[in-house]
Amino acid sequence: MIKFRNVGKRYPNGTVALKNVTLDIDQGEFVAIIGLSGAGKSTLIRLVNKMIEPTSGELVVNDTRVDEKLNGFPLRRFRRHIGMVFQSFNLVPRTTVLKNVLGAKIADKGFLASILGYYSKKDQLDALEALHKVGILDKAFIRADQLSGGQMQRVALARTLAQDPSIILADEPVASLDPVTADMIMTDFRRINEEYKITIIANMHHVDVALKFVRRVVGIRDGEIVFDGPSEAVTEDILKRIYNRELTEDDIMFKKVEVV
Amino acid sequence: MRKLIALLQEIFSPYVSKAARTYKAKDFEVTAPYPITAFIALALVTIFVLAVEASNIDLVQFFGNLNNMWRILSRLLQPNFRFLPRMTGPMIETIQLSVGGTLIGSVLAVPVAIFSASNIVKASAIYGSVRFAMSLIRTIPVLVYAAMLMFIVGMGAMAGLVALSIFTFTIVAKMFYEVIETVDMAPYEAIESTGADKVQAFRVAVLPQILGSYLSIVLYSFEINVRSAAIIGFVGAGGIGLLLSDRISWRQYEDVGMILLVLFAVIILIETLSRYLRRRLA
């Protein structure tokens, strides 16, 4: 359960990225956040695991208050079960796929095991199982920088799954993929959401991708929520309100927008 | 006299006034760039004259004693193979010193390199002062360290080991932090987001990116260390240099030739091996 109450974020340089955001997300929901570039989507998502600190309001994630007092070990413990997936995949190059997935387990290790990079048999089996869940077990022992974009994002997804997360935050997870691959990755997301009841919040640049795969859509404009509802309820008018203009080709990934 | 002044004016006016460098035609004008080459040439000639004066050049003595040099060289070219057994010990010690200095220095360099990298340590006061201190230590040549250590730890291999360790420490720290700064920090952030602390995130996300370069830097400094270790004995700090300087002062140039021959082979062998490994690591 994620609860935003009048949350605001002002960056040190004075930019107000979010104002007065109030939002409730239940366990197991799949939410897409759409909006123009600079609207504050990344800011919103990064508040959830405190990669960014809120400057006003109240944010509670799984009964933990996310504020300036959450630091050090409690913060790290809090983050363990929140996964994160990025637009540029953020895999570690020059090392194997399996080592990348095992990276999600390092937070549980003591100092010596961390330094030596020692992982138990269970860790390794869990990591391989995570790779199996996203269908690229056969790439486990290959160097991560030799994969295609879609494969890399699957490894990133497996890394998150190896965390055994209750929430996955995805910042434009398919924006740098081609439409066919994007479709497959989004299908993976939806399956993971349904099978394991993991909450997924995904920033989406492309409206049509969001509408096709996600049940609930949140639209932000200039740091404020201007729409929150099921994807079936999204109309041309609402899109115009979120985007403040007609949709352009840039906002669409597949050939045609599937709106009612 | 007046002619001379006019000539001087002609020569120097482009240096003084912009107008003198400007060529005006009816509908356009060009200004030539400042004639800086003349200054550079003048400066070089001046430095040359000063340098010749400062370095007590004595060509008469040089050419007078040149046959001396040929004699030495021709004796160097007739190496005394019977000297071989006496030099194996010092030769091995030379390699030991370079290995030991490389290992100690490059391990100590790791934390310093991390504290010099601006993408890991965000506070510019910290990495700035670490870098500055390191650049001070780095200015002093390894042989000067060896010569000073003579007085501190005494004659022998230990002084050489410490000197080579210091040298390796400074050069590896510098080259390694430059590598660390080119690292892609996005994976580091990704691992931090899983709840890992900074050390863990560094181990998982940064180390694999830099390990190969680190080993390559270590091998490179090993190559340099072998050469330094060969001459470090001249100031008394162990290795083959001690024997070399001894043989030179006894004017046993055939022995010197033998040492040089073996040294040559060893250096080439080590360099070839090290370069092969470095190519594999790249």
Add this chain to the structure above:
Amino acid sequence: MNYHPEVLHSYEHRPKTLILKLSITLGVILLFFWSIPSFDGPLISESGLDIVTRMFQGLINPTWDKIFSLKTFHVPYLMYETVMVAFLGTLIGTVVATPLSFLGSRNITNSVIAFLVTVLVVLIRTMPFFVIGLIYIRVVGPGVFAGVLTIGFTSTGMITKLYTESVEDMDKGILEALDSTGATAVQKLRVGIVPQLFANFVSHSLYRFDINVRNAIILGLISAGRLGFELQAAIGNFRYRDAGAYLWGIILVVMIIEFASASLRKRLIYG
């Protein structure tokens, strides 16, 4: 938890690197113990520790008179002399290396000559620096002149190597174009070769100049230079404040020249 059979299968067939890693670790540890010279007693004696303390005190409070006086053989003069020795040595190296590098370039001469030049370069580069120094001392006696000759000789190797690389990288298209217009050899040199190579050559020589300043200092340790010699003598005679002054001289001259050489080279390469 139950794992999928394929997962168990790939776990069984994972590449096993533990033994390799362990043996590399063990190898490095053994290499380390092999390489450490044996010593009895503490690494550093009480008197050694005392010298270290005094040297640091000397560094913090050096003989200021020697640093701020322009008298001959005081620190600024020694720095100046060091730079001058390095300058002349680099000049000798440059003058000798220029023709050698053309002879050593595979795209200019035939491969036999080029090979001989390469061998010569390798020989010069592996000759220990101090051996050359002591031979020159035999020829012209101790002093900075021997230092100039040593630096000139040893620079030749590296400068030739660097120049050769530049010559081999040279764009020959221009030369062919000039050939077709019937240009003479001198014209080809002036229009086709010099402009291409000049900046590179200067930059290589500046690089070596930086190294040569350090070498001019350490040549003092075998009486073929003065800064290193004075430092050694000061420590030997327990004049630690003087030693501090000379050390600051070394630090300053190396830093200044390193900075100057690097920024000039940057200017040369990026315009």
